Amino acid sequence: xxxxxxxxxxxxxxxxxxxxxxxxxxxxxxxxxxxxxxxxxxxxxxxxxxxxxxxxxxxxxxxxxxxxxxxxxxxxxxxxxxxxxxxxxxxxxxxxxxxxxxxxxxxxxxxxxxxxxxxxxxxxxxxxxxxxxxxxxxxxxxxxxxxxxxxxxxxxxxxxxxxxxxxxxxxxxxxxxxxxxxxxxxxxxxxxxxxxxxxxxxxxxxxxxxxxxxxxxxxxxxxxxxxxxxxxxxxxxxxxxxxxxxxxxxx
Amino acid sequence: xxxxxxxxxxxxxxxxxxxxxxxxxxxxxxxxxxxxxxxxxxxxxxxxxxxxxxxxxxxxxxxxxxxxxxxxxxxxxxxxxxxxxxxxxxxxxxxxxxxxxxxxxxxxxxxxxxxxxxxxxxxxxxxxxxxxxxxxxxxxxxxxxxxxxxxxxxxxxxxxxxxxxxxxxxxxxxxxxxxxxxxxxxxxxxxxxxxxxxxxxxxx
Numbered sequence: 496x497x498x499x500x501x502x503x504x505x506x507x508x509x510x511x512x513x514x515x516x517x518x519x520x521x522x523x524x525x526x527x528x529x530x531x532x533x534x535x536x537x538x539x540x541x542x543x544x545x546x547x548x549x550x551x552x553x554x555x556x557x558x559x560x561x562x563x564x565x566x567x568x569x570x571x572x573x574x575x576x577x578x579x580x581x582x583x584x585x586x587x588x589x590x591x592x593x594x595x596x597x598x599x600x601x602x603x604x605x606x607x608x609x610x611x612x613x614x615x616x617x618x619x620x621x622x623x624x625x626x627x628x629x630x631x632x633x634x635x636x637x638x639x640x641x642x643x644x645x646x647x648x649x650x651x652x653x654x655x656x657x658x659x660x661x662x663x664x665x666x667x668x669x670x671x672x673x674x675x676x677x678x679x680x681x682x683x684x685x686x687x688x689x690x691x692x693x694x695x696x697x698x699x700x701x702x703x704x705x706x707x708x709x710x711x712x713x714x715x716x717x718x719x720x721x722x723x724x725x726x727x728x729x730x731x732x733x734x735x736x737x738x739x740x741x742x743x744x745x746x
Numbered sequence: 747x748x749x750x751x752x753x754x755x756x757x758x759x760x761x762x763x764x765x766x767x768x769x770x771x772x773x774x775x776x777x778x779x780x781x782x783x784x785x786x787x788x789x790x791x792x793x794x795x796x797x798x799x800x801x802x803x804x805x806x807x808x809x810x811x812x813x814x815x816x817x818x819x820x821x822x823x824x825x826x827x828x829x830x831x832x833x834x835x836x837x838x839x840x841x842x843x844x845x846x847x848x849x850x851x852x853x854x855x856x857x858x859x860x861x862x863x864x865x866x867x868x869x870x871x872x873x874x875x876x877x878x879x880x881x882x883x884x885x886x887x888x889x890x891x892x893x894x895x896x897x898x899x900x901x902x903x904x905x906x907x908x909x910x911x912x913x914x915x916x917x918x919x920x921x922x923x924x925x926x927x928x929x930x931x932x933x934x935x936x937x938x939x940x941x942x943x944x945x946x947x948x949x950x
Contacts, residue, residue: 496865497857497861497864498863498864498865540863566766569760569926569929569930569932569933570927571927615792615793616792617860618792618860661862691858691860745864
């Protein structure tokens with residue numbers, strides 16, 4: 496049976512892993528390659544690296560990180576942040592990443608999803624969506640959560656699935672870094688609306704949140720950052736707990 | 747020397763990185779003479795069958811692979827590379843290398859397609875799975891699967907249906923999952939393939 500995936504997320508700025516609350520108030524959490532190695536040894540199923548400022552200098556640092564990770568760790572990993580063209584995708588993929596995540600660039604140019612999927616295959620293209628609840632509607636935000644697009648999350652999900660996205664990394668901005676738990680309602684509705692896998696993100700605060708998001712949120716994978724970075728929960732512990740709760744994970 | 751066949755698709759670097767890690771000498775190459783000289787071959791693959799076959803043919807790699815495999819040279823097809831060893835693929839409705847009898851079919855199931863993630867493989871005793879615990883998970887990313895004759899199926903996986911996740915016919919091996927992305931068990935499988943290459947190689 497296909498197992499549920501546990502994915503630590505490393506937000507990278509100037510070569511360091513950082514983590515904030517609701518996308519701001521950044522706090523240092525360590526060296527990306529060291530953390531990646533640590534999670535690999537603990538049994539992480541995948542890794543995600545997000546270049547959160549995506550400046551020119553950061554891009555070079557990111558390529559160096561990708562190179563090291565690709566030669567040392569043998570699980571799939573995704574790189575996102577500042578990827579704006581098929582050329583940018585190629586740079587990251589040829590350096591050794593398995594997938595690229597695109598967010599703002601996909602909104603600005605949806606064709607990029609289709610072009611990327613055609614050139615590299617859908618399995619390489621992760622569309623990251625930052626969702627925020629405005630009145631009774633979930634809206635897509637871009638530019639690291641700074642800009643509202645007015646686009647409905649469900650319309651966007653449907654469109655990117657049609658364009659050839661392989662997976663959706665769905666972040667609840669309302670929950671990000673708050674540790675109040677994943678947004679179950681949002682995750683469930685998105686997961687049931689498309690036939691591609693959903694990675695739930697934003698809000699993991701304790702071990703039972705993962706059970707909730709898999710059982711009730713219908714997520715295929717769950718992503719978390721600070722909970723793992725600051726040592727409050729190890730991947731081993733989490734997987735043992737999920738097995739005890741009849742959720743299949745890779746041992 | 748193991749040659750990782752470069753036919754212009756997919757992430758060849760990750761197979762090379764994994765072989766480097768376990769100390770297996772390898773090169774990524776599209777040269778016919780390198781394929782002829784190799785002790786063993788790996789046909790990797792991420793991408794579409796039609797484009798894969800077109801690229802193999804335009805580089806005349808299809809014929810040399812068939813020739814070397816017929817001589818007994820060990821080959822490991824990974825993911826699309828496994829599928830290309832079959833007779834024919836439904837993906838793009840294309841003729842493949844025809845070294846394993848049967849077709850490649852698309853998942854017709856109620857689950858999400860592609861299958862992405864870690865799934866278990868149940869296998870019959872096989873050199874490729876030596877020192878790997880039964881029921882271990884491997885990383886899969888695919889929408890199509892191989893339907894070969896039952897006697898060559900050595901590993902099976904369940905995803906809506908039970909499908910062939912590994913076949914072997916003498917020197918010809920195929921795995922639907924990505925050993926190069928399957929952590930320590932994947933690395934062990936590549937070590938086992940290396941052993942097979944240097945123990946069983948009958949070609950010169």
